[in-house]
Amino acid sequence: VARAAGTSTAVVSYVLNDGPRPVSSETRQKVLDAVESTGYRPDAIARALASGASRTLGMIVPDIANAFFTDLTDAVEEAASDAGLLLLLGDSDEDPARERELAESFVGRRVDGLLLVSVRPELDGRWVSSAGVPVVLLDRTIHDTRIHAITVDNHAGARAATEHLVEHGYSRIGLLGGPVDKPTAHARLDGWSDALRAAGREPDPDLVAHVPFTRHGGYEASLSLLDGTEPPDALFVASEQQAVGLLRATAKLGLRVPEDLALITFDGTEISEYCTPQLTTVAQPIAAIAADAIALITHHENHGKQITHRPELIIRHSCGCTPSAPHEKG
Amino acid sequence: VARAAGTSTAVVSYVLNDGPRPVSSETRQKVLDAVESTGYRPDAIARALASGASRTLGMIVPDIANAFFTDLTDAVEEAASDAGLLLLLGDSDEDPARERELAESFVGRRVDGLLLVSVRPELDGRWVSSAGVPVVLLDRTIHDTRIHAITVDNHAGARAATEHLVEHGYSRIGLLGGPVDKPTAHARLDGWSDALRAAGREPDPDLVAHVPFTRHGGYEASLSLLDGTEPPDALFVASEQQAVGLLRATAKLGLRVPEDLALITFDGTEISEYCTPQLTTVAQPIAAIAADAIALITHHENHGKQITHRPELIIRHSCGCTPSAPHEKG
DNA sequence: CTGAAAGCGCTTACAG
DNA sequence: CTGAAAGCGCTTACAG
Numbered sequence: 238v239a240r241a242a243g244t245s246t247a248v249v250s251y252v253l254n255d256g257p258r259p260v261s262s263e264t265r266q267k268v269l270d271a272v273e274s275t276g277y278r279p280d281a282i283a284r285a286l287a288s289g290a291s292r293t294l295g296m297i298v299p300d301i302a303n304a305f306f307t308d309l310t311d312a313v314e315e316a317a318s319d320a321g322l323l324l325l326l327g328d329s330d331e332d333p334a335r336e337r338e339l340a341e342s343f344v345g346r347r348v349d350g351l352l353l354v355s356v357r358p359e360l361d362g363r364w365v366s367s368a369g370v371p372v373v374l375l376d377r378t379i380h381d382t383r384i385h386a387i388t389v390d391n392h393a394g395a396r397a398a399t400e401h402l403v404e405h406g407y408s409r410i411g412l413l414g415g416p417v418d419k420p421t422a423h424a425r426l427d428g429w430s431d432a433l434r435a436a437g438r439e440p441d442p443d444l445v446a447h448v449p450f451t452r453h454g455g456y457e458a459s460l461s462l463l464d465g466t467e468p469p470d471a472l473f474v475a476s477e478q479q480a481v482g483l484l485r486a487t488a489k490l491g492l493r494v495p496e497d498l499a500l501i502t503f504d505g506t507e508i509s510e511y512c513t514p515q516l517t518t519v520a521q522p523i524a525a526i527a528a529d530a531i532a533l534i535t536h537h538e539n540h541g542k543q544i545t546h547r548p549e550l551i552i553r554h555s556c557g558c559t560p561s562a563p564h565e566k567g
Numbered sequence: 568v569a570r571a572a573g574t575s576t577a578v579v580s581y582v583l584n585d586g587p588r589p590v591s592s593e594t595r596q597k598v599l600d601a602v603e604s605t606g607y608r609p610d611a612i613a614r615a616l617a618s619g620a621s622r623t624l625g626m627i628v629p630d631i632a633n634a635f636f637t638d639l640t641d642a643v644e645e646a647a648s649d650a651g652l653l654l655l656l657g658d659s660d661e662d663p664a665r666e667r668e669l670a671e672s673f674v675g676r677r678v679d680g681l682l683l684v685s686v687r688p689e690l691d692g693r694w695v696s697s698a699g700v701p702v703v704l705l706d707r708t709i710h711d712t713r714i715h716a717i718t719v720d721n722h723a724g725a726r727a728a729t730e731h732l733v734e735h736g737y738s739r740i741g742l743l744g745g746p747v748d749k750p751t752a753h754a755r756l757d758g759w760s761d762a763l764r765a766a767g768r769e770p771d772p773d774l775v776a777h778v779p780f781t782r783h784g785g786y787e788a789s790l791s792l793l794d795g796t797e798p799p800d801a802l803f804v805a806s807e808q809q810a811v812g813l814l815r816a817t818a819k820l821g822l823r824v825p826e827d828l829a830l831i832t833f834d835g836t837e838i839s840e841y842c843t844p845q846l847t848t849v850a851q852p853i854a855a856i857a858a859d860a861i862a863l864i865t866h867h868e869n870h871g872k873q874i875t876h877r878p879e880l881i882i883r884h885s886c887g888c889t890p891s892a893p894h895e896k897g
Numbered sequence: 898c899t900g901a902a903a904g905c906g907c908t909t910a911c912a913g
Numbered sequence: 914c915t916g917a918a919a920g921c922g923c924t925t926a927c928a929g
Contacts, residue, residue: 248915249906261914276697281675282621283906285612286921293655293676301641302837311631314658323672325623326656328644342653346623367606380877452841481841488843507632511782511811513818513843578899581925591898613922616905 253279267494294324294534295343296352296371297336303450303478304320304506305521306354309375312527313352314525333357337364344368350534353377354505358418360384373530373539377420384541385533387526392447394519394548395428395473396435398501401517401550403436405557407499411444411469413458413479423448425475425503444469446481455482463490463498471499471556477506477518484512495557505551517556519548583609617678624864625655625673626682627666628854633780633808634836635851636684639705642857650861652679663687667694674698680864683707688748690714701867703860707750714871715863717856721751721833724849724878725758725803726765728831731847731880732801733766735887737829741774741799742816743788743809752777764807774799778809785812793820793828801829801886807836807848814842825887835881847886851879 251260252268260268271277285291294317297490297545298306314324325348327339333356343351351372353360362381373385390501402410412429415422426447430440446462448454455478462469474480480502484494492498494514505520529544552558581590582598588613590598601607615621624647628636644654655678657669663686673681681702683690692711695702738894744760745752756777760770776792779786785808792799793816804810810832814824822828824844832839835850859874882888 246907247909247917251915254908259914264915278671278675280677280906281617281672282612282615282677283921284908286610286616286923287908289908289921291612301644302637307632311658313906314631314656318657318669323676324656326640326644326654327648328641341608342611345608346653347610347612400770452837456841474628481838484843485841507782508811508838511786511796511815513814515815576923577901581899585922589898594899610922613905614924616907617922617924619905619924685914 251426252565258500261512264433289347290349291347292321293323293325293346293348294352294531295340295346295348297327297329297339297343298354298448299329299336299356301326301328303476304508305476305478305504305523308506308523309354309527312523313530314553316527316531319536322531322535327548329356331356340364340368341530344370352530352534356419371534373533375526375530378543378546379541382541385530385538385543386541387529387544387546389521389526389532389546389548391424391548392428392431394503394521394550395425395475396429396432398503398517398519398550399429399432399473401552401556402473402499402501403438404430405471407469407471409444409467409469410438410440410471410473411462412446412485413455413462413472413474414445414447415450415475415479417447419450422450422475425473429473450476450478451466452478452482452485455479456486457482459483459486460490463487463492469498471495472501474500474502476565477502477504477509477516480516480518481512487529495555499557500555501550502555503548509551509553512555514555515552515553517558518551520551522546607877618676621677622651623653623655623676623678623863624680624682625657625670625676625678627657627659627669627673628684629659629661629666629686630780631656631658633806634810634838635806635834635853638836638853639684639857642853643860646857646861647776649850650865651758652861652865659686661686670694670698674700682860682864686749700746702863703861703863705856708873709871712871715860715868715873716871717859717863717876718751718879719851719856719876721754721878722758722761724833724880725755725805726762727758727760727878727880728802728833728847728849729762730766731882731886732764732803732829732831733768735801735829737801737887739771739774739797739799740768740801740803741792742776743785743792743802743804743813744775744777745780745805745809747777749780752780752805755803759803773797780806782808782812782815785809786816787812789813789816790820793817793822799828801825802831804830804832806834807834807839807846810846810848811842825885828886830885831880832885833878835878839881841885842885844884847883847888848881850881851878852876 249268252265317324329336354375378386378388433440446458448458473554501517503519505518509516509518577597582595647654659666686704708716744756763770776788778788831847833849835848839846839848
């Protein structure tokens, strides 16, 4: 390659990488010129094989079409790119077997790190350690000292949302929740019920539904939740995907939000700002999560770190607040 | 590695790849057992270096947060995965320089193909041919026999949408368009104006806006479009991102859709079904586009192929149709 | 049908 | 500061 243009291959490597050894500025210039004139493009594959680092990360999400994961992927891609890393993306489609398959492929491709929004109830620790790459769990926690985990305090977020609904004075505050086997869904359920109990009320099982984190899930759940004789007058909705489905259902049923049904949702993606009414939501600090993930991998800490971010309640109108008179019902 | 467990490295390679040479079933079994017991994981990097094929594709989109590109990425990832290929994802963020940078990185990583939703006005043919990988342009056309291009007939789609609005009897049919320097935006603009002219009307420049394909863009454009003394009574909206922004604007202005303002949009992503009212839209055949892209790459045609898909007008309510009485205004 | 060996294009100790 | 050489873990002609 560019070797024909001056010196040894080692020197070329040194200047291209600001290598482990110094190079005289004269030789360096000769090499640079040669690189320029030959149109040399380093082969990242060969470099990865020789150096052991592929400068590539693998990320696996359960559903890239879910706006929260889209935004998270976007943020991770950007943070990775700032660190000079490329992103291999996989969608497990909520399937643990597919997730494992993707993870194996990524490890086989010698990724420098694995970012996992896992759909497994628990990760196989043996697998992880044998993988030999740093893995950071996103949106999940884990009890394993070799694995990093970054989460948001789902319980606190759900609780804050529900408390806000309580302050508004709604009497029948329901939950449109996610699949209970998902840790995030479970924590949000607990946050909802704890807020209710703290207010001296007993959570009403007739007012809760557990459905997938999809628009369709939210739509179906809303139809059944709102069809009863004693429907909720407020709902904590565990994700924005579901909230969009809920809005479709209320429109179909001719219910007004927030007058007939108030709601607060979770995630803080852009759609919450564009819905009508604009959604009060518990926003996740997506950029911070992505930045932490990349930092954990590039600084390769030995011990698994647990990072928990605090979500932020963003007040808009779906809860019953108005711009002029926050906290007033209707 | 697994070589310590029986025979030569060549044979191992042959059985793992159903290699170029046959292996006796006895030896094959021995190898398989050894692989099993040693927990051997093939190194895809070394394989890529030796074989010249990385089994990886690179995809670059201008904005992964745009639902159309999210869905396209999702579909491509799935099709790639079915073909045993992994996907490297990059977001150019509408920046040509960034796009080039990503493309260089991907080529350096020896991808087996490059899927490009390019933001460059025209691709540098010299670069493409020197890249030495098949590239398929998505959502763009090009006059270059070495490059594949898959598009949708944007002109026909826009025209069909506008004609439908004409049939409804709207008198002031405007356009909420995309950036005119984008080929897709331009074709949709032409489709809109051609439909109008075919109906014997002159497109009214006061009724058109050109803004980015974002929710915010749609929102801002709507505010100015609808604020005049003679606002449009119908709008062809060039993307669903913009349509979502428009809906926010009409809600803010107290306008009813479709009674005060009818609309038809473009893309056919899920959100169009969940908006209120449900959006009549020109749907792009995303799965077919993705399948074609992967097929073009895996079958490595020598000559650049141009594939144009026909979009489909999906009638819902935002145009003024009702389930019971299609084509009736209001 | 199988083994021994060269080679993919880099990086990195090892000598000088 | 620089060169010659080994090695990363595979695949693939080349002999047998």
